[in-house]
Every structure is written in C-alpha cells, then in structure tokens.
Amino acid sequence: MHSLSRRLLLSVSASLVAFFGVAILVLDSSFRDVTDRSLQDLLDAQIVLLVATSDAQPDGVFAPPTRDLPSRLAIPRSGLYAEIRKSGADESPWRSPSTAGAYINFGPPLKTGEKELRFTAVNGEDVAIASRGISFEDEARVRHNLTISVAASLKPYQEQLWSYRSRLFGGFFGLAVLLLATLGGLLRWVLSPVRRLEREIHAVEEGSQPSLGEGYPRELSGVATNLNALLAGERNRMARYRNTLGNLAHSLKTPLAVMRTTLGTCAPEQANVLGAEIDRMSDIIEHQLKRAASGGALLGQAPLDVEPLVSELRTTLLKVYARKDLLLSVTAEPNAQFVGDRGDLFELLGNLLDNACKWCKSQVRVGISSDAAAEPRQRLCIVVEDDGPGITEADSTRVLERGVRIDESVPGHGLGLAMVRDTVDLYGGKLTIARSELGGARISLALPGR
C-alpha cells in the first residue's frame, strides 16, 4: 500500500470510474429522451394520418381505405398496429390488418380531446400505445365519438438503445484501459530515478557500493548528494576518531614505557608495586581504547576478502609463537567477504587466533565460509578451534552474558573473548562457544558478510 505508483494508479482509477459513470448516465438519459420523442412523433403521425384518411364505411365502421394503408399497417405482425373504435357503438372496431393473429388490448375508449400513452406487452413484445379521442362529423352531419389508437413495437428502439449503450460502455472502457496503461508507463518512467535511489541505498547497505551514483534528476539530486555527504562525513569522522584513539594510546604508552625502564633504578619493593600499577594502566589503556575504537557496521563500507587477512594473521602468529610447535591450518572459501571495518575484523580474528595459539597444545584450525542462505548480518561464518583445555560451560555463559564488564569476565580466554563478544554485538552478529572435536574450544562467529 505504501507505494507511490500504486496510490496514484488507485486514485486515478477511482476518479476515472466516477467520471465515466456520470458521463454514461448523462449520455444514456439524453439518448433515451431522443428515442422517446421520435417514438411519440411516429405514433402521432400515424394517428393524424388515420384521422385524415378514415371515413365511415358502408357497414358503419370507420376505417381508412385499404388501398391507401401504409405498408406497415397492412403487413401482419409488422410491429405497427392501429384500431379505430366508435364509442357507445356495438359494432366491432376497425383494426389494421397488421393485428392479424395478435390480441392487443388498446385500452378503454376516450372522450373527445383526451390523449393517452400506455406501455404494455403483447405476445412477449413491448409496445407503446398512443390513443386519442376525437369527434367526427360525417356527411350526414352526425357526430361520432371515435377513439383512434396506434401501437408500435418498442423492439427496434430497445435494440438501438442497447447497441448505443454497448458502444458507449465499450468506448469508455477502452479509453480507461488506455489511460491507465499510459499512466502506468509514465509512472514507471517518472519514478525510475526513485527506484534507482532505492536500489543504490540497498547496495550501500549491503556494502557492494561505497556511495550513491551521479545523474539523479533535480528533485532527487539533493537527497543523493546529502546522503553521500552524510556517508562520507560519517566515514571521515570514524577514521578521525580511530586515529585519535590510536594516538592517545600511543602517547599514553610511551611515557609508561619510560616509567618502566626507569624502574630499574628504584628499590626492588617500590619497583614491584610501581611495575604492577604500570601493567594495570597499560592493560586499561589497551582494552578500553581498543573497545572504543571498534566501529561496528558503517554504511557504504566495501566488503573485504577474509582469506588474505587470515593468512597475514597466521604468519604473524607463527612468528609470535615461534617457540611453540604449532599446526595452524586455515580453510577459507576464497569468496567469503566481510562487510565492515578492516581493523575490527583484524581484532576479532587476531584475538581469537591469539587465544587459540596461547591455549592449544599444538593444533589450531580456522574455517572461513559464507552462508548465502543466512540473513546478511550473519552471512560470514568464522570458526576457530584448538586442542587446548577448552572453555567450561560456566565460563562461556559468563562471556556471553550481556553487560558483563571486560575485567570481570573469564580469565585466560577472557579479555580477548569479551572484546570479541562486544565487537560481534556491535555488528549484530552471533558468537557461539562449544567444544571442538580437537578437544579444546570451538568458537564460531556469524558476521555481516557476502
């Protein structure tokens, strides 16, 4: 219902129906007036003709001469009938030869000067009967009151009316269809930039396009430009924010490093206490700033391939854990992509792999795949398994509990995993902790992907 073109088409259809309806009613009633008048004229003309030609016949009946009868009155069942009746007389009235075989009730006799128009059915045929009472003075100057009636079948008029009506309806219907089709086509054409805008916004959401394209019509170009500016502004703001946090971490940690190196000159007890405090401060800086810097999903982010990133991390971790005999195997679908910030993905994978390498006996397995059937925010699957001690059920519930502060959460896998949870939440993803067939922890993430 919330479609502009559907609304417009519906409202136009409704007004078309109303407009055509009124037009049809007006045209129909005026057409009927015209046919009624022409019927009336025909009946009157016949009556006048009968009055003019009729005369008293030798048998006392008033009738027109048989030779001069109009052919429609002479031919039986022609659709035009006439009767001339003398009021008060017993003799049967004159009836036109066309009435042969049809019983027509022409109605009661009328007084002189009276007129009547009736509609009735004769043998299943609709007829109109016009009657007129006249006073007739014959040659012997005797006055006779006569009632002259003419009946005409309505069939030709009705046929005419129906053919007129069907032409009227057909014409209007065709016109309406044509109008609506034209309107639909126009709407498609006029609204196509809107549809393009919708499509591009969707593409930006999905990450297949960094911003909206060019070439929108004047009414929409403002919206598109502003949206693009908003996207770019948001990206810049985020980059600046992250940079600032990075610099902040850097500028706090260097003095801490200086403090730590000068600890050697202190007395051992003081050095221990101060050393512990320095460690705590650097932990706080590291975790809180890292957490603040993780961005979550930003609109218009280009999707990035996960495989190269995992293989870079693998190399890094093999160097970091060079003292351990690690088997770190990566199985990655080459087309698995992450929609989000590169740094965030590095943190997620880095923390998971770091934990796995730290706690494993010798084996770490990473699986990257994409699940096209899942919803877009959980389309990328990352599974990290190790053969270490694993995570107990109680600990994993604590990690997954929302609102557990980082420094309260599970030791060991703790800090890293809690940060992973926070970042996964930011992206609307899913974190699952289970036991691996290797014997240790099996941590799976579902993240926005393609």
Next chain:
Amino acid sequence: MRILVVEDEATIRESLKSRLAEAGFTVDVAQDGEEGLFAGLEYPLDVAIIDLGLPKLSGLDLIRKLRAQQKSFPILVLTARDRWQDKVEGLEAGADDYVSKPFHFEEVLARVQALMRRAGGWATPELVCGPIVLDTRKQTVTVNGAPVDLTTYEYRILEHMMLRAGEVISKAELSERLYEEDLERESNVIEVFMGRLRRKLDPDDTLKPFETLRGRGYRFAIPRSSG
C-alpha cells in the same frame, strides 16, 4: 653481536643501550628514522630493534627501505599501537617479531635472542625444490601446488634443509634450529620430525626428498631450482 636500537624516547633508548651492552651486545643507537636508515645501511648489523613511532621516517617505512636494500638481519619492532592490524602491518613490512610498549626488558632480550637463532627468510622469499615450494613470507608449503599443513617445527626443519639443499646437515644442527633454549633433547626427536615430514610431503614415497646418512645426518636430495 652488533645491534641497532632506533628509538626517539631518550630514556628508553639509553636504558636499552646500557642493558643490551650488559648482555654482551655491541650497541648502535639512532634517535629518528633517517639516522636509523643510515646506520642500518652502513653498519654490519646482526639484529635491529626499531620503534614504530619515529620522527622524520616512520618505523614501518624504515623497515621497508632496509628490506628493499636487501638487508636481511632480523628486526624486532617496539610498538605502542597494538591493534592487530598494526602488528600485522609491521610484520608484513619486513619485521620478524614485535613487543608492545610498555615492555619488560627481559622480554625484549628473549625475543632478540630468539630472532638471532632463526634467520629471517627475507633474503629468499620463496624456496623451490622440484615440486616442493616453500613461501618463507607466508610460512606455507605446497607440493605440486597442493597446500601441506606443517607444524612450526616441521616447517623450520624443512626451511633449513631446503635453504641448504644438497648439503649434509647433522641432527645437532637441526636440533639447534628447533629449540631456542640450549637444552639437551632426546636424540630421536629429530628422527620423529623427519618421519612426519616424509609422510606429509611424500605420502606415496615417490619424491624421496630426504636422504638419511647414517651417523652423519640428513641431506635434502632435490636440488634447488630457484630462490
């Protein structure tokens, strides 16, 4: 052992200098990226410690320039930026390990000593011996194009043997490559690793990459085709 320390923070620089000297190193110091580059190119160094946040020339650029000039001594990075992306970038640029600030000196010393034992693969990014290809940057091995999963130690033995393909390498030498601490290892450990490597690289026993020379050690039998 000659070591270069590039660090702009005077206190840290001087402290590292004196403690490394105590540990027996000949120490050169530089306080910015440009000085560091000069020292790195001019002196015959065994190892370098480079801070990433340097004035004039950033630590990352310094490392890239040294590697571009074919300097292959191991490099330890000191960094206050410890997002994984920064760490990975540092190692991608050509560093071999990193230590986050604030650090304990003992940690730095241990890392430096470990690095000197494993020569970095930066001089030879790829070793090819017949169908066996070893990528020293990514630490991956393929046989006939198919990836083979090796553990750290298996990889290290293979890398050492491929670097010196054709030469006889003693068990003691291999053992030294594996363990950073000078511990006495059981003598059959190397044999176990060789057995595992043979099974992983040559399951059909057709390539026969390793030759056992009784009492003398092992030899990588496929000649190097490149690298």
